[in-house]
Amino acid sequence: MTSNENVYYVKRISGRKYLRKKWCYLIEWEDYAPEENTWEEESCLMGNTELVEEFERQLIKEFPTNPNLVHTHDRIVLSGAFDPESSISESPEPLMVLPLTSKTNSKTNNKRQATDNHKKGSPRKSSRKTVSPELEYDVPEKLKDNWNIIKCGRSKEEIRRFLSELDNSVILAKDHTHKLIRTSATHSHFEGISPRVEVVNTVDGDPFPTDFVYIDGMIFGEGVSPPDPLFLAQCDCDNKLCSGLCHENETLVYSQDGLIKALPGTPIYECNENCECSETCQNRVVQRGRQVPLQIYKTKAKGWGVKALEDIPKGVFVEEYLGEVIKDTAGDFRGKFYDKAGTTYLFDMDFGDYVQYVIDSFMLGNASHFFNHSCSPNLTVYAVYSDSGDVNFHRLAFFSNRLIKKGEEITIDYEGKNKGDTDIPIPQGSPGKATFRCHCSSPNCRKYIHN
Numbered sequence: 001m002t003s004n005e006n007v008y009y010v011k012r013i014s015g016r017k018y019l020r021k022k023w024c025y026l027i028e029w030e031d032y033a034p035e036e037n038t039w040e041e042e043s044c045l046m047g048n049t050e051l052v053e054e055f056e057r058q059l060i061k062e063f064p065t066n067p068n069l070v071h072t073h074d075r076i077v078l079s080g081a082f083d084p085e086s087s088i089s090e091s092p093e094p095l096m097v098l099p100l101t102s103k104t105n106s107k108t109n110n111k112r113q114a115t116d117n118h119k120k121g122s123p124r125k126s127s128r129k130t131v132s133p134e135l136e137y138d139v140p141e142k143l144k145d146n147w148n149i150i151k152c153g154r155s156k157e158e159i160r161r162f163l164s165e166l167d168n169s170v171i172l173a174k175d176h177t178h179k180l181i182r183t184s185a186t187h188s189h190f191e192g193i194s195p196r197v198e199v200v201n202t203v204d205g206d207p208f209p210t211d212f213v214y215i216d217g218m219i220f221g222e223g224v225s226p227p228d229p230l231f232l233a234q235c236d237c238d239n240k241l242c243s244g245l246c247h248e249n250e251t252l253v254y255s256q257d258g259l260i261k262a263l264p265g266t267p268i269y270e271c272n273e274n275c276e277c278s279e280t281c282q283n284r285v286v287q288r289g290r291q292v293p294l295q296i297y298k299t300k301a302k303g304w305g306v307k308a309l310e311d312i313p314k315g316v317f318v319e320e321y322l323g324e325v326i327k328d329t330a331g332d333f334r335g336k337f338y339d340k341a342g343t344t345y346l347f348d349m350d351f352g353d354y355v356q357y358v359i360d361s362f363m364l365g366n367a368s369h370f371f372n373h374s375c376s377p378n379l380t381v382y383a384v385y386s387d388s389g390d391v392n393f394h395r396l397a398f399f400s401n402r403l404i405k406k407g408e409e410i411t412i413d414y415e416g417k418n419k420g421d422t423d424i425p426i427p428q429g430s431p432g433k434a435t436f437r438c439h440c441s442s443p444n445c446r447k448y449i450h451n
């Protein structure tokens with residue numbers, strides 16, 4: 001330590017992330033245990049660029065085959081480094097982050113230093129104050145009203161982890177986002193999305209949720225890699241059109257017009273990039289994307305919903321459930337917060353052997369984020385394999401199960417009951433689960449819905 005108690009020495013940088021449009025570094029402090037490592041903004045380094053250069057050199061050493069990592073905006077931590085944000089139970093109280101001061105005694109020696117962004121005065125433990133996670137990260141709009149209830153019973157580190165994960169999701173999605181373009185007081189649409197997705201509110205003055213991020217493809221969360229095409233099996237169809245039985249499908253999946261023929265509950269194996277058939281073969285529908293225009297609109301009793309802008313015949317692929325793919329454990333963690341908010345946007349990939357991945361569309365999604373529940377839904381969900389050889393990693397695709405008339409609301413069954421199921425017990429609600437009174441107005445409405 002120097003005579004200036006506000007100066008601390010940096011041993012090395014052992015991680016980097018991009019948060020709220022700023023680079024942040026995981027700092028290992030001289031004379032402090034790894035458990036005292038902290039994430040600090042770049043300004044804390046006071047222009048000591050050689051620290052960053054050393055970190056980048058180390059990164060290249062550790063990942064010689066992936067030189068692009070030096071430029072990644074993803075969170076990255078060197079091997080063996082202690083990351084206080086990913087070891088919740090052992091982590092010490094978070095440190096105070098103060099505005100940068102200029103009290104640094106830079107003459108002391110030519111050791112690298114950081115300023116008292118990181119307050120390590122004595123007595124160290126008691127002098128520390130914590131910054132509330134809500135000051136570091138925005139609380140999502142949808143959670144603001146009940147935030148005190150939602151965070152009740154959660155430790156500061158859990159709250160920080162939750163908010164920082166959501167913040168990070170938005171950064172991960174940055175190359176896949178589409179802006180909302182307003183064309184009148186009541187009408188907007190998403191830029192670059194075709195067929196169009198409109199947003200219309202003629203019911204009240206509520207604006208469309210400003211922090212919802214519209215995405216055009218799946219986002220892979222921390223620790224989840226996109227499926228590896230190496231493991232994709234080819235089909236051996238004689239004709240290049242795949243008009244017969246193809247892949248592991250037990251029946252013909254799609255008609256010549258691309259309408260679904262497979263029964264609900266049957267997984268669908270589409271042709272993939274390793275197949276030798278043509279790009280227009282009969283066994284590629286979901287991978288070609290949505291072909292029907294949709295409108296997200298404000299309903300009278302269910303918040304926002306989705307309606308058809310044209311008649312949609314039976315059997316049409318309407319939309320894929322998009323969001324951030326996270327591990328099931330991360331889904332459980334986020335679910336505790338969402339359930340308390342009385343809503344959830346988590347969809348398990350549960351057609352495989354066990355649930356390994358969950359799609360979270362709370363912050364990021366497409367029109368399917370706004371599909372409301374109906375006890376007599378007009379969409380049915382199917383598990384679709386088109387880019388993955390992993391049985392536990394599949395897409396979730398919604399198909400119309402009857403003709404949907406222009407202007408009609410498009411709905412799904414949140415409890416995954418199949419159409420035609422009549423013997424369904426009425427759920428009474430369970431503590432901790434997001435449950436709401438159903439306003440689907442179908443004759444066989446189950447009255448209460450568990451998300």
Ligand SMILES: C[S@@+](CC[C@H](N)C(=O)[O-])C[C@H]1O[C@@H](n2cnc3c(N)ncnc32)[C@H](O)[C@@H]1O
Nearest residue numbers: 302303304342343370371372373437438439440
């Ligand atoms: C996945 S979101 C659907 C989009 C939502 N309406 C919105 O504005 O973001 C689920 C929430 O929508 C509402 N909701 C969906 N279906 C409903 C229904 N049948 N009756 C009442 N509320 C419904 C509930 O508030 C539920 O927690």
Ligand SMILES: [Zn+2]
Nearest residue numbers: 235271272275
């Ligand atoms: Zn094929």
Ligand SMILES: [Zn+2]
Nearest residue numbers: 242271277281
């Ligand atoms: Zn094919």
Ligand SMILES: [Zn+2]
Nearest residue numbers: 375438440445
């Ligand atoms: Zn209902």
